[in-house]
Amino acid sequence: MNIILFDGECHFCNTSVQFIIKRDQKKYFKFASLQSEIGQKLLEEFQIPKTTDSLIFIEGNSSYVKSTAALKICRRLDGMWKLLYPFLIIPKFLRNTVYDVVAKNRHKLMKQTECRIPTKEELERFLH
Template sequence: MNIILFDGECHFCDASVQFIIKRDRNKYFKFASIQSDIGKKLLKEFQVPETVDSLVFIEGKQCYVKSTAALKVARRLDGPWSLFYPFLFIPSFLRDAIYDIVAKNRYKLGKQNECKIPTKEELERFIN
């Protein structure tokens, strides 16, 4: 199970999902909104508060949040994005401080009630 949970009401988060889909040729990732039933179930299963202000990445039986999740995802993307993976060696409190600034300001890009309509192929990658 390689699932990315994202905030389904956030333009920045939706853009991030679209970014990942375009760079995940091997279709390693599946996606679910944190607000969905499966998203809430997975948050509970992995003991992540529903108020989480982060991308959540579930890889196998491990759950990652904030900068660790982002870097673990980057490692699997096509192109140069895997070059960011070594940043995991920076202490998480420093990485997460930067992540928190971005997360705190993401709604300034706008909240959304609608998302891009995914293609049939993209739709197969979303879990309901």
């Protein structure tokens, strides 16, 4: 199980999902919004507080949030993105400080007000 949980009501998060899909040619990841029924079930199953406002990556029997989730996702992406993975050696509190600044300003960062409609093939990677 390699699932990315994302805020389905956030344009920045939706754009991030599209970014990941384009760089995941092996189709390693599946996706579910935090607001979906399966997203809520996974939060409960992995004992992640429902108030968590972060990217969440579930890999096998482990779950990761914030910068750890982002870096573990980068490790599986095509191209140079793998080179970001070693940043895990930076203390989590420093990485998450940067993550939190971006997350806090994510609505300001995205001027886009509409989400791209996924193709039929892409939709198969979303859990309902």
